[in-house]
Amino acid sequence: MLTVKDIHKSFGDLQVLKGIDFTVNKGDVIAVLGASGSGKTTLLRCMNFLEKADSGTLIFDDEEFDLSKMRKKDILRLRKKTAFVFQNYNLFRNLTALQNVTVGLTVARKMDKKTADEIGMKMLDKVGLLDRKDHYPNELSGGQQQRVAIARALATSPEVIFFDEPTSALDPELIGEVLSVMKDLAEEGMTMVVVTHELNFAANVAKKVIFMEDGKILESNTAEEFFKSPKEERTREFLKIINRE
Amino acid sequence: MAEFFIETFKLSERLVTIFFDSFGKIMIPGIKVTIPLTIISFSISLVIAVATALVQYAHVPVLRHVARFYIWVVRGTPLLVQLFLIFFGLPKLGILLNPFPAAIIVFSLNTGAYDAENIRAAIESVPKGQLEAGYCVGMSYMQIFFRIILPQALRTAFPPLSNSLISLVKDTSLAANITVVEMFMATQRINSRVYEPLLLYAEVALIYLIFCTVLTKVQTVWERKLRVLD
Numbered sequence: 001m002l003t004v005k006d007i008h009k010s011f012g013d014l015q016v017l018k019g020i021d022f023t024v025n026k027g028d029v030i031a032v033l034g035a036s037g038s039g040k041t042t043l044l045r046c047m048n049f050l051e052k053a054d055s056g057t058l059i060f061d062d063e064e065f066d067l068s069k070m071r072k073k074d075i076l077r078l079r080k081k082t083a084f085v086f087q088n089y090n091l092f093r094n095l096t097a098l099q100n101v102t103v104g105l106t107v108a109r110k111m112d113k114k115t116a117d118e119i120g121m122k123m124l125d126k127v128g129l130l131d132r133k134d135h136y137p138n139e140l141s142g143g144q145q146q147r148v149a150i151a152r153a154l155a156t157s158p159e160v161i162f163f164d165e166p167t168s169a170l171d172p173e174l175i176g177e178v179l180s181v182m183k184d185l186a187e188e189g190m191t192m193v194v195v196t197h198e199l200n201f202a203a204n205v206a207k208k209v210i211f212m213e214d215g216k217i218l219e220s221n222t223a224e225e226f227f228k229s230p231k232e233e234r235t236r237e238f239l240k241i242i243n244r245e
Numbered sequence: 246m247a248e249f250f251i252e253t254f255k256l257s258e259r260l261v262t263i264f265f266d267s268f269g270k271i272m273i274p275g276i277k278v279t280i281p282l283t284i285i286s287f288s289i290s291l292v293i294a295v296a297t298a299l300v301q302y303a304h305v306p307v308l309r310h311v312a313r314f315y316i317w318v319v320r321g322t323p324l325l326v327q328l329f330l331i332f333f334g335l336p337k338l339g340i341l342l343n344p345f346p347a348a349i350i351v352f353s354l355n356t357g358a359y360d361a362e363n364i365r366a367a368i369e370s371v372p373k374g375q376l377e378a379g380y381c382v383g384m385s386y387m388q389i390f391f392r393i394i395l396p397q398a399l400r401t402a403f404p405p406l407s408n409s410l411i412s413l414v415k416d417t418s419l420a421a422n423i424t425v426v427e428m429f430m431a432t433q434r435i436n437s438r439v440y441e442p443l444l445l446y447a448e449v450a451l452i453y454l455i456f457c458t459v460l461t462k463v464q465t466v467w468e469r470k471l472r473v474l475d
Binding site: 048049050076079080082083084086088090091092093094095103104107108109152153156 | 372374375377378379380381382383384385388392393396397400
């Protein structure tokens with residue numbers, strides 16, 4: 001469904017991505033692991049054009065694009081097929097929970113308000129926050145905000161949802177509620193690419209794991225194989241350090 | 246001795262009569278001219294300010310330089326000079342304006358330049374993540390600007406914008422210089438008849454104070470309402 005080839009990205013002199021290839025198939029749940037600064041988040045942001053890659057190819061539903069020469073029109077069109085969940089939620093602060101979920105439908109997709117509200121309420125119900133639909137983001141806890149953000153991502157029925165460290169900004173006791181929503185999604189067959197530090201999530205929910213190091217993919221395997229018998233020395237080290245924490 | 250008191254009483258009786266006679270005569274041009282002049286100019290200034298802030302925020306080529314130039318010139322020249330330039334100067338180029346529209350143009354452009362800076366600062370204070378999240382739900386730049394960023398920015402800019410509205414109420418008195426018959430001009434006319442400058446200018450000052458007090462109260466109430474969302 002979605003393939004990226006040979007993505008390169010630098011910030012000034014700093015090379016962040018040094019040629020990344022990978023494919024997302026329908027129904028895949030891919031965990032992207034790696035140390036801080038390995039380029040995981042940048043990779044995700046390049047795939048959704050929040051960062052402009054210096055070079056690389058993107059194939060989305062059999063259409064091929066040169067990532068360094070994307071046209072605005074194509075970006076707008078492709079973004080409507082995807083959704084993004086941010087580390088710090090980025091809920092629209094001037095909108096209620098329900099409006100946050102429906103704005104992508106009513107404004108970006110010109111859906112009538114009634115249908116959009118129905119979808120919005122269904123999605124809020126799914127993340128267990130229907131009773132908070134008229135609350136503003138500042139009246140919600142971090143975990144609740146992230147669940148609204150997931151409902152917002154779901155509302156537009158994307159083909160794939162990108163998660164950028166969705167639990168990293170949360171207090172430990174709030175992480176569970178967000179992960180459990182994500183687990184439900186995975187079980188329903190949602191296609192997800194998740195940059196995360198949550199090894200439990202990667203081990204129990206993800207089907208594939210990609211391990212990034214220094215702007216490259218060092219190891220890529222099924223989740224089961226990855227945790228049972230990591231191939232690379234560096235991967236084993238990483239898992240050891242993380243597990244000790 | 247008794248004569249002195251009688252004289253004083255007669256004098257103050259005259260002052261009281263002038264005060265009450267002129268109150269309405271000052272208030273009516275206040276309601277008919279000062280208030281409309283303020284409201285119309287302020288509304289237009291907000292449109293100018295949002296447009297000026299937007300072209301800078303969105304880095305629109307050429308227009309953003311025009312915006313910077315406009316702000317630079319307007320903020321760097323006196324309001325009174327601007328009024329004279331438009332009302333007395335432009336006829337030299339064959340552009341003849343009535344006093345009221347000339348005043349509207351000058352006050353809108355002047356307030357617009359200050360508001361533009363207030364709104365631009367407020368827009369820049371909206372976190373970048375709001376724009377990114379807007380992109381990710383499929384909205385275009387303009388949709389995000391008008392639905393997400395501007396509403397948040399206007400909330401932040403509300404106190405400085407209230408200030409500029411209150412300043413504008415008082416600045417409209419300068420329009421007297423280009424023959425707009427607003428409150429101050431009306432007061433001057435009464436004074437030229439009865440010559441009681443202390444009383445009459447204190448009276449018009451009091452009426453400006455009443456207008457501004459009402460606005461300040463409204464500002465406080467609205468700010469409290471807006472704070473609920475922050």
